[in-house]
Amino acid sequence: MSQKQTPLFPLRQGRHTRQAHVDLPEGTFEEEHARQGFFGRTTHLYRLHPVTDWTRIEGPLRPHSYDLNGLKPSAEEAIRASMSGSTEAAFAPIRLLYNQDVALHWVAPSAMDFFYRNADGDDVYYIHTGAGKLETTFGVLHYATGDYLVIPRGTTYRFLPAAGDQRYLLIESFSEVTIPDRNQLGPNAIFDPAMVDTPELEAYDATPREWAVHIKREHAITKVYYPFNPLDVVGWKGDLTVWRINVKDIRPVLSARYHLPPSAHSTFIAQNFVICSFLPRPFEEEEGAMRVPFFHSNIDYDEVLFYSAGHFFSRDGIGAGMMTWHPQGIHHGPHPKAIPLSRTKDRTDEVAVMVDTYRPLKATPAAELMENKNYWASWK
The missing domain is CATH 2.60.120.10 (Jelly Rolls)
Known part of the structure; x- marks a missing residue:
């Protein structure tokens, strides 16, 4: 009995862009729905509202932010x-x-x-x-x-x-x-x-x-x-x-025409997790190309970002020595001001370390001491 084959080209419905992350249909917000941390099968959804435009969150999947400077x-x-x-x-x-x-x-x-x-x-x-x-x-x-x-x-x-x-x-x-x-x-x-x-x-x-x-x-x-x-x-x-x-000795992979996924910035790998480095680099040059991280749903990985230096344009209220954690199953993406602000700059100067984990993470009481409990509302 033969197995069902994955289509060579993606199926399409409704309004969409021909190239992911480029020339989004007017008035839409792109969401990447992808398996295996951007390596697996992927569908791009074009929505009329940001998926982070929530009014409240009840339960353990809310995004977390920690200020480690006082720890x-x-x-x-x-x-x-x-x-x-x-x-x-x-x-x-x-x-x-x-x-x-x-x-x-x-x-x-x-x-x-x-x-x-x-x-x-x-x-x-x-x-x-x-x-x-x-x-x-x-x-x-x-x-x-x-x-x-x-x-x-x-x-x-x-x-x-x-x-x-x-x-x-x-x-x-x-x-x-x-x-x-x-x-x-x-x-x-x-x-x-x-x-x-x-x-x-x-x-x-x-x-x-x-x-x-x-x-x-x-x-x-x-x-x-x-x-x-x-x-x-x-x-x-x-x-x-x-x-x-x-x-300073790591040279990021770049594309002037396309916003690369976080996996392009992988520095180390181990069983069931990866360490990535986000470093100063030029923004995408071509008009219509996204310059900020696209909205996405953490299907298979928890995502942790430690912010070390520079200006973190995609996040409001984040400074050096802070850490965010976005669990599997809930969306995240750029804050509302990030998209227009990215059009006024030529490059990013941020230094950040990302850890993506296949298995869900747990927080210790020590982390909870440093948590900003209102971080989930920072996309408003």
Whole structure:
């Protein structure tokens, strides 16, 4: 028995545009109804009203917004709410959103006199504010604002931050983190692998004293003590290591004639989620082409956006250090002022990190402490 074949060309009804995101019929608003995070089957709907022009929302699917600027490890109630087995305050990630595949944390480390090892998953840090030195099993990396630090599961490491404010977004993956296949774009697109930095071995502190490693496994901390520095590595070879890339070294894929979907900005992938980077880039040049994110329904993915720097033209009331979460099943898209404002500018200067998750996320009480409960009404 043969399976039904997907049509090569889409079916059409009523008023629509010939090219998605270009020359919308007058008085209509385009909605992308797509599977598999813009990779699967897709239908574009042309509506007479924005799908976010709601009057009220009752239930758990309302959009969420969090201001993380006031969330610090010294907020003891936040730590207790987000961690079952805490390490010392010098390094106390505050868990915000999580599911079986990924957890998002807010970290504000000070100088650590102990080492840390995550036995649950890979750690991807985005340095929102701050700089310093990262000591690892594989050597030392110096980091700064805008860096991504990718640390494989089981790596022993510690942060030695420089003076000043330190705020990091930690994306903890329970599967291996890698980079997406660039396919026909070629291996050097988005960022050339030669831009990646890896640790360099340096002389380590050999002071004879008791050294501690805090190991996280299933959200509990085990502390192991040694009479020597556990980073006593004098050489290594292989293809598994810590690595770093800065957002300034990532070159977004562009189209002057067509607004690309968020998937075009994928930076890292793992099982059941993807990390994307939205970076400064020119707006679409051709008249009639959309310049702002199109309305869409999260059919298969929860969408989280962390706003790090610049002007976030598609969102009202959003500033650096804030995060939004749009659950599966409810629409979202640009705020009402965003579409006309986009026509007055030549480029965007925003820096933002997006995490799209296949499984629904849950919020911790620590996140709820920072929530703007009226965010759902910001599209009015």
